[in-house]
Amino acid sequence: MAGEIKRIRWSVWSAGIEFGVTANKVRAGLAALDIAPGPDGKFSTREIFRALADSSGLKHKAAEARYQRQIDEAQIARDKVLENKRTLVNVSEWIEMFTDLQTVLVQVVRHSKLSDGEKALMLRKIQDAPKELEKGEYKR
Numbered sequence: 001m002a003g004e005i006k007r008i009r010w011s012v013w014s015a016g017i018e019f020g021v022t023a024n025k026v027r028a029g030l031a032a033l034d035i036a037p038g039p040d041g042k043f044s045t046r047e048i049f050r051a052l053a054d055s056s057g058l059k060h061k062a063a064e065a066r067y068q069r070q071i072d073e074a075q076i077a078r079d080k081v082l083e084n085k086r087t088l089v090n091v092s093e094w095i096e097m098f099t100d101l102q103t104v105l106v107q108v109v110r111h112s113k114l115s116d117g118e119k120a121l122m123l124r125k126i127q128d129a130p131k132e133l134e135k136g137e138y139k140r
Helices: 012-019 023-032 045-053 058-084 091-110 116-135
Strands: none
Touching: 012 023, 012 045, 023 045, 091 116
């Protein structure tokens, strides 16, 4: 029987001592992964490792979310700097302002001395500008 490998089975308490953590940490890791003890009331080395290494990815996902939040906050800060330098325009605010201005511009064009063709062109441009800007297709 020299070639036979004896598998080690761990109690929560013995795993905690061996790996230098509290039994509660081992127990919490096992519970998070829904790992139940075997018929002998113990766990395999693999199960203990998974519980302590957090192979569920929760720590990794939390770290990734934290880094993504930092990236988003940095982007917001960059956008704020650009906005303060007046190199960034808030499109929704511009569209709201232009929509109010449209009414006035339409009346000015209608009562101007432009030809009917010129009026039609101007009115079409005035009415299409916000839609084109929203789509990112505004052309001069």
